[in-house]
Amino acid sequence: MNLDTDAGSYRNELTRLLGCQHPIISAGMGGPARSELAAAVSEAGGFGLLGMVRETPELIESEIAAVRAATQRPFGVNLIPAATEPSLFAAELSVCIATRVPALCFFWDVVPEVIKQTKDAGAIVLYQVGSLEDAIAAEQAGADAVIVQGIEAGGHVRGRAGILTLLPEVVRHLRVPVVASGGIATGGGLIAALAMGASGVHCGTVFLTTHESFAHDYHKQRVCEARAGDTVYTDLFAINWPPNSPVRVLANSVTDEARGQLFGHHPDQLPREVIANEGGRPIYRFSTDSPLRSTVGDLEKMALFAGESSALVSARTSAAEVIARMLREANEAQRRIAAYGRRS
Known part of the structure; x- marks a missing residue:
């Protein structure tokens, strides 16, 4: 993988695809990931996803507008075909296309028709999967990047294997950028994912506890x-x-x-x-x-x-502070690795 690590930005093929500075995507958690969180992540140089699963087209349109009012940086919307009544899903996707959302992220079953419709409209397609078979299917259907979810992940879990096993297996078979999801909340986790061939990380739990998350304080x-x-x-x-x-x-x-x-x-x-x-x-x-x-x-x-x-999240901070901490920890991890190499 070709990385530009100047200033800890870790720019690569994923950041170029998404138009963001850092290869950190906030999960489109249904409920918590509303405009305040998605905008904060994108503004901080990551890539924010709105979690709009089973929401009305009217709410989706207003949340997209709210993100754009808060940041000029690109973002995406997460939708789940399998968990949404077909007519509602069609309306959700239509409003995303009509408002020219830069990217759509889909999850659960791979639906080639949805990928085609989204790409025909000019949007980037991210697809979250939990197996090698679905990863290949998503790439063959035209997904621009595949998010691989391990069984460690929170929320709905498509993965059945740990990310340390599933991620390198998928990377070996795909040409599009692969993003690691599940169990990652630190810069060390980011470096580990990159070392295994991922182009970035997709994080939910660590962003759920941020000030901008729409989750209840009790949950945080x-x-x-x-x-x-x-x-x-x-x-x-x-x-x-x-x-x-x-x-x-x-x-x-x-x-x-x-x-x-x-x-x-x-x-x-x-x-x-x-x-x-x-x-x-x-x-x-x-x-x-x-x-x-x-x-x-x-x-x-x-x-x-x-x-x-x-277990790695102990404080409630801003989304920008999460990203800054992860980058700082990633740089520290890089220095530790370099130090080990000099000693050998």
């Missing part, structure tokens, strides 16, 4: 307090998503009560017990909704999405 604090081993991989939180869609969350009373029965939960068979409210909309226990700034109710029982990297 729980992530900051987490230690290694505090996350749970399960399909308990299934309402609103297709069957067999596992997630990674912080352990809570819901996962504790499930004991060893963490899998085998069908969304249509789970009870509809209201535990919270979001803008007048009821939130059910076992829903995939996470607590947002505007959520009220029993937040402890909700899906507290977090990756294994939550």
